[in-house]
Each structure stands twice: as C-alpha cells, then as structure tokens.
Amino acid sequence: DAKTTQPTSMDCAEGRAANLPCNHSTISGNEYVYWYRQIHSQGPQYIIHGLKNNETNEMASLIITEDRKSSTLILPHATLRDTAVYYCIVRGLYNNNDMRFGAGTRLTVKP
C-alpha cells in the first residue's frame, strides 16, 4: 500500500517545466513526502523531500499544498536525461526506514 496516487505517464517538451502531481490524501501530520526517480536500468535516485513547507534544491522544487493532501514536483527546465519514472512516497515517523514505492509516473521528455 503505497498511500500515494500519481498519473501513470506524462510528457514534457525539452526546456519546459515538468510538473508532476501526487495525491496523498491520507497523509498524517508526522509523515514526510519524498520524491525519487528511476532512470531506465539504474537504481532509484533521491530528488527531494519535505514536510509542509515548499522546498527547492539543485534538482527540483517541491510544492506541498496547505492541507498537505497533495504535492507537485517541479523540474524547472526538463532535459532529455530527465526521462524516468518518478515516485512519490510518504514516510511515517516510526516507519522511517521503510519506503513503499507505488507505480510512479513515467515522464517522457521530448525534443
């Protein structure tokens, strides 16, 4: 039970922003939202995580709604190398060593 819902696939034009949504309506107050991605034939790669405030790092931005029931991962200038499956995961305080990956969103960046 991944506790998150994501679209199966999305396309994005190269150079444009990719906005990947995630619903986590049952998230509890002490659970964080994590994003990972997996490029074909590689291991999952950490992108970003947050609790309730918006977060930004060198890879992406994470926007979490005020009620925390959904979030959006933003890749500001998508490149062809960003083509991957993106996983949104919620992790609890006392289950902080377990991540349940759902099916994720397959993002295809097109030239």
Place this chain on the structure above:
Amino acid sequence: DARVTQTPRHKVTEMGQEVTMRCQPILGHNTVFWYRQTMMQGLELLAYFRNRAPLDDSGMPKDRFSAEMPDATLATLKIQPSEPRDSAVYFCASGLGSGGARRETQYFGPGTRLLVL
C-alpha cells in the same frame, strides 16, 4: 563521490544454485536496505539493517533467502536454492539513520540483475 556499490551487476544461474549478492554501503552510513524489483510487483522492501543488526526482514521469503552484514562495509543477500521466480533486479540502499525524528535519505546502488533459468 560516495556511492553504494553492488556486485555482481549481472548474474545468470540455474535453478537450485546458490546466489550471493554483495553490497558496500556508503562509508559512514549505518542503515542498509535490500529491495527487489520486478515488472509485476514493482519495488519491494526485503530487509533492512541498522548498525549491522537486522531490524525487519518480513518482506523476505525465509525458507530460501538470508541477509547478513558481516561488517559495517559489507552486506550480503543469499538465495539458496534459487528458483526462476527469483529473477529480478535486487537493489541495495544505504542511509544514515539516527533512530530519532530524522528521516534519512536512502541512496541506492546500481542493482544486481538476476536471471534464474
């Protein structure tokens, strides 16, 4: 650039043979995870260790799978005897867990692709 390393990267074996997969976590990380990924099931957690002690292996078939950490720099996952349904990609990940409120990030290795014929 610190990375999790896994060996072998690919393994083809026959049913009934023993398979041993190895993982070297990032130096200084105290938590190690084993995952299995298949097309049908996606990514599943098999087991994880903290400070070399097994904390949870409920996701692992006990009759044929075993996971150990002989020392802080090596984690192993063994399958004996192997079966065709064990064919999958096995990922190791490591993190720095404090046991408290901090939620560590997991860093994944490149995986071992296992094919059991």
